[in-house]
Amino acid sequence: MTAARYNKIKVPSAYQMVAEAIEREIMSGRLRPGDQVGTEAELVRQFGVNRSTVREGIRLLEQSGLVQREAGRKLHVCPPRYRNLSSRMSRALVLGQVTFREVFDATLVLEIMSVEAAIDHATDSHIKALEANQRSAESEIDHADPSRIAQLDTDFHALLARASGNRVLELAREPSALLIFPTSELICRRVPEGAGRMIRAHRELIDALRARDKTRAATWMKRHVEDWKKGFERAGRDMDEPVERVIERLAPAALF
Known part of the structure; x- marks a missing residue:
């Protein structure tokens, strides 16, 4: 045959x-x-x-x-349910055994693009929403609730992406954002200065947004994302391990 x-x-x-x-x-x-x-x-x-x-x-x-x-x-x-779509894309990244180094590289590009676009398109209402998020984060710093701080960080970046005025960019960053949330919680839990540095970076980004200073905004966003990488490694994680291994241990239901 x-x-x-x-x-x-x-x-x-x-x-x-x-x-x-x-x-x-x-x-x-x-x-x-x-x-x-x-x-x-x-x-x-x-x-x-x-x-x-x-x-x-x-x-x-x-x-x-x-x-x-x-x-x-x-x-x-129905209008598109972006969160559902992002969750499926995040699961695809997990199943594809992407590493956190890959997530970091992509996040760095997308977040800098978001804040640069926000400099050009953010309205007063966008800035007010970011300020409200910042006040909530600053009020939480003494309570040191890692989950709450991590959620506020996630919300801050989502608000910033919305201020970019680019819905494609807003949607593109969501899958990796879902993967980063549990690691931000880990950093806040294990790295003493992690939450404080996160909140400081947010303040600098808001101030750059108010001043419409694109260079300052991009510089602080790069520093902010690189801080996440350093905190992740200080928390005992390897940037080259597949996200699946970390997500399963930290937040097994985070993508569902």
């Missing part, structure tokens, strides 16, 4: 085809957030399939956050 030359053809299930057809309408813009997709009965009639097939297709779309049921069992299109 000759060796197999061809792979078996995988034919999509009917419910997958239903989900893909509706998703194409959404991604093309023909169905927009808030638009009704239809009832199950209407979709059964239009696709010419049975109700269980439609239900399975809708279940896939609900899991991906593209559609949601409303009163009367009608379905409507």
Whole structure:
């Protein structure tokens, strides 16, 4: 017998085809957030399939956050759930056995891009939100709650990315941010000056934002991210180990 030359053809299930057809309408813009997709009965009639097939297709779309049921069992299109997408991308990074050095390198680029864009686009409301976050962080420093400080750090960077005015950039940094959160908590727990240095950097970044000083902002962001790397190593972790090993021990449910 000759060796197999061809792979078996995988034919999509009917419910997958239903989900893909509706998703194409959404991604093309023909169905927009808030638009009704239809009832199950209407979709059964239009696709010419049975109700269980439609239900399975809708279940896939609900899991991906593209559609949601409303009163009367009608379905409507949802705005994208960026957090769900980021979580899946973060899990992909974990499964791909990326290292924290790779996460650090990417984070350094993305965070500097975020703060430089924020210098050009941040509004007064963006700066007020950052100031509120800073006040919360400063009030927590004496309590030394690592989880709270780490969460405020995560929120600070998310607010800064929002101030960039670039939604692609805002979304691009989210997967790595989910991986960094548990390590920031570790640093605050094991490195005595870790939380204080984190909060000091945030103050400098806000001041640079107010002054619209792009050079100062980029310099402090680089210092801030490099501080995270130093703190991570001082906490006894290896930058070249896969993120999976650290995440499983520190926060096994952080990506779900």
